[in-house]
Amino acid sequence: MPRALVLIDIQNDYFPGGAFPLVEPDEAARVASQILEAFRDSGEPIFHIQHVATEPDATFFKPGTPGVEIHPAVAPEGSEPVIRKASPNAFLGTSLQADLEAAGTKDLVVLGMMTSTCVDSTVRAASDLGYSVTVAADACAAPDLSFDGVDVPGAAVHAAFIAALRDSFAKIAMSHELI
Secondary structure (H helix, E strand, O other): OOEEEEEEOOEHHHOOOOOOOOOOHHHHHHHHHHHHHHHHHHOOOEEEEEEOOOOOOOOOOOOOOHHHOEOHHHOOOOOOOEEEEOOOOOOOOOOHHHHHHHHOOOEEEEEEEOHHHHHHHHHHHHHHOOOEEEEEEEEEEOOOEEEOOEEEOHHHHHHHHHHHHHHHOOEEEOHHHHO
16 A cells, blocks of 8 residues: 655745745755655655635635745646645545545655644544554744743744654654655
8 A cells, every 4th residue: 555645735825935934944845845756756646735715814825826836846746636725634625535545545644834733633634534644744844833922933833743743643754764
């Protein structure tokens, strides 16, 4: 049974100059690109996930803007599917589960943006649906966050969410372990 690569929301708005830049998105995209090339070389299934905002007051991922486009570092090629979503969970209201079933896989490698939202939601949903999930930790990025007067740097946000996913929902790997 082949593995499938699921690239989540590596879109222009998360990069410098975008509407919602994350912490070190360029490095995460560089690593994601290496993993993507390895999957292309092996012929394993690849699924690009693209968040498209549906709320009229959305501040990023607005339809028709450059920010909603998938970043050139991981742009789809040929017949690689792009699955559009409107919520953090890439399974909710999309064809992802049916597409994975058609590809004959229950083994996923997940990477992308944001670790703290869409990666987290999708990995948890995949685990609940019975998939074996590996998160490529160095191919993900998160934002700086703040709560109740406490500022949390993006690196700490990323580490906390990766640690939480490792507890019950996924294996965690670095790119060199997956390529």
